[in-house]
Amino acid sequence: MPVQAKLAAAWTSFMFLYIYVDYLALYKPGAVDDxxxxxxHEFDLGPTFVASALTLMAIPILMILLSTTLPARVNRTINLVVAALYIPxxxxxxxxxxxxxxxxxxxxxxxxVLLLAFILRCAWTWPLRTELT
Structure with missing residues (x-):
């Protein structure tokens, strides 16, 4: 399977999990009241929070597309950087x-974190001689 397909699948899985965890958190007592x-999460809802939340969600969403369309060398670098930043x-x-x-x-x-580690591993071990030209 091409590395790009593995990366796109992993980012898709990450996004489903990320969104579903946020959705399930709404069922905690008091979450909707807050x-x-x-x-x-102790932050006031406002333009800054909403823009920050959108950015946090948009980056992994865009990684699904970027993982399948970017040239291999750039793709590898972007995946390594973004996955490493999303662990914290x-x-x-x-x-x-x-x-x-x-x-x-x-x-x-x-x-x-396991999905992000998989992304890091796929990007790090990308076969240099065949696909990163």
């Missing part, structure tokens, strides 16, 4: 959460 009060982002999502949801966040972060 949103209606204008607060998400994924881990940060559990900061401040109660121990009650430790399993939920532990599992989701573990799966996200």
């Amino acid at each position: 949103i209606l009060a204008g607060i998400v 982002v994924s881990i940060y999502n559990a900061v401040g959460e109660s121990w009650t949801y430790l399993y939920f966040y532990g599992l989701s972060i573990g799966l996200e």
Whole structure:
């Protein structure tokens, strides 16, 4: 299977997981009340928060397309950089959460980090002599 297809599949899986975790978090008691009060994860809802959240979601979404369309050398570099930057982002999502949801966040972060590690491995081990010309 081409490396580009593996990367696109991994970014797609990452995005499904990322979005679904956010969706399931709405079922926590008080989550919707906080949103209606204008607060998400201790941040005030406003233009800065919404733009930041959109950026955090748009980058992995665009990585699905970029992984299949960029030239190999650029593709490899972009995947290495973005996946490495998203590991701390994924881990940060559990900061401040109660121990009650430790399993939920532990599992989701573990799966996200595993997908990002897979992306890093695919990009790092990309066959240099055949595909990175």
